[in-house]
Amino acid sequence: MSFHSIEQAPARLNRSELAVPGSQPQMFQKAAECAADVIFLDLEDAVAPDEKEQARKNIIKALNEIDWGRKTMSVRINGLDTHYMYRDVVDVVEQAGQRLDLIMIPKVGTAADVYAVDMLVTQIEDAKGWTKRIGFEHIIETALGMQNVSDIAAASKRNESLHFGVADYAASTRARTTVIGGVNENYAVLTDPDPAGERQVHWGDMWHYALSRMVVAARANGLRPIDGPFGDFSDPDGFRAAAYRAAVLGCEGKWAIHPSQIALANEVMSPSDAEIARAQKILNAMAEAEAAGKGAVSLDGRLIDYASIRQAQVLVEKARQIAG
Numbered sequence: 001m002s003f004h005s006i007e008q009a010p011a012r013l014n015r016s017e018l019a020v021p022g023s024q025p026q027m028f029q030k031a032a033e034c035a036a037d038v039i040f041l042d043l044e045d046a047v048a049p050d051e052k053e054q055a056r057k058n059i060i061k062a063l064n065e066i067d068w069g070r071k072t073m074s075v076r077i078n079g080l081d082t083h084y085m086y087r088d089v090v091d092v093v094e095q096a097g098q099r100l101d102l103i104m105i106p107k108v109g110t111a112a113d114v115y116a117v118d119m120l121v122t123q124i125e126d127a128k129g130w131t132k133r134i135g136f137e138h139i140i141e142t143a144l145g146m147q148n149v150s151d152i153a154a155a156s157k158r159n160e161s162l163h164f165g166v167a168d169y170a171a172s173t174r175a176r177t178t179v180i181g182g183v184n185e186n187y188a189v190l191t192d193p194d195p196a197g198e199r200q201v202h203w204g205d206m207w208h209y210a211l212s213r214m215v216v217a218a219r220a221n222g223l224r225p226i227d228g229p230f231g232d233f234s235d236p237d238g239f240r241a242a243a244y245r246a247a248v249l250g251c252e253g254k255w256a257i258h259p260s261q262i263a264l265a266n267e268v269m270s271p272s273d274a275e276i277a278r279a280q281k282i283l284n285a286m287a288e289a290e291a292a293g294k295g296a297v298s299l300d301g302r303l304i305d306y307a308s309i310r311q312a313q314v315l316v317e318k319a320r321q322i323a324g
């Protein structure tokens with residue numbers, strides 16, 4: 001290990017994160033009762049310009065009046081390039097900051113963007129005399145944000161998670177894509193001809209680099225990497241495949257832009273019973289080896305290295321959070 005120790009963001013379940021437009025208050029109660037770990041009430045792209053003010057009021061009322069249970073509550077503010085953003089922060093934090101866990105900053109481009117919001121939120125919390133600190137989630141969804149992702153990840157003690165916003169990222173990089181978070185048949189490899197002269201087309205994951213890059217920046221700074229939206233909510237298999245790709249790379253959650261995607265995200269992002277049992281077996285073997293004063297840990301005739309033990313600890317801790 002490096003001498004540099006990585007401080008971990010507060011441990012929160014973030015398997016599914018439901019997007020709820022702030023302009024649709026009739027959806028709030030159902031959202032409060034759903035199985036999502038995190039809900040973000042949106043003031044940004046799901047809300048038309050002439051509805052922004054009313055959406056802000058709806059969100060403040062909802063945070064104060066609805067019983068959201070143990071859900072982690074977030075608000076997606078407007079971007080720092082809009083004149084809505086300062087009032088999103090001031091009004092929502094001043095009037096509903098005590099039930100707000102996180103602020104989601106869209107299209108974050110530089111560490112200075114994070115600094116600016118941090119300054120504003122800090123002043124409000126201090127003026128109110130609150131000791132609870134609201135955390136930040138950042139959407140990495142522009143070429144600038146991706147270029148500066150490491151600086152953004154390190155920019156504030158409030159940072160908790162990085163989210164891959166594939167829709168805006170595609171727009172920003174001018175990637176050729178049609179379905180949000182989907183793949184493109186032209187991003188493929190052609191195999192060499194087989195003995196019969198046949199060639200196969202293997203579709204690739206055009207988001208692999210971007211998501212991996214973000215995962216590294218998140219983990220190197222103790223933050224949760226979260227995969228963003230999958231647009232076609234009539235395609236659960238496509239959603240599941242995208243979520244598994246993200247999970248395999250290290251993401252611990254995925255957005256749901258439709259209630260039907262919550263259960264899918266929870267399913268993919270939860271360790272399976274077999275994984276938990278195996279991890280527990282590894283930890284038991286470690287405890288037995290320690291008790292017997294042995295340096296090496298073995299299980300089922302195989303040596304267990306310390307990397308496997310650390311993975312097992314993470315998994316068992318996640319299972320404990322889910323159960324709890």
Ligand code: GLV
Pocket residue numbers: 106139141164165166167168169228229
């Ligand atoms: C999310 O905001 C996205 O642009 O994908």
Ligand code: MG
Pocket residue numbers: 045106139141165167168
């Ligand atoms: Mg976006």
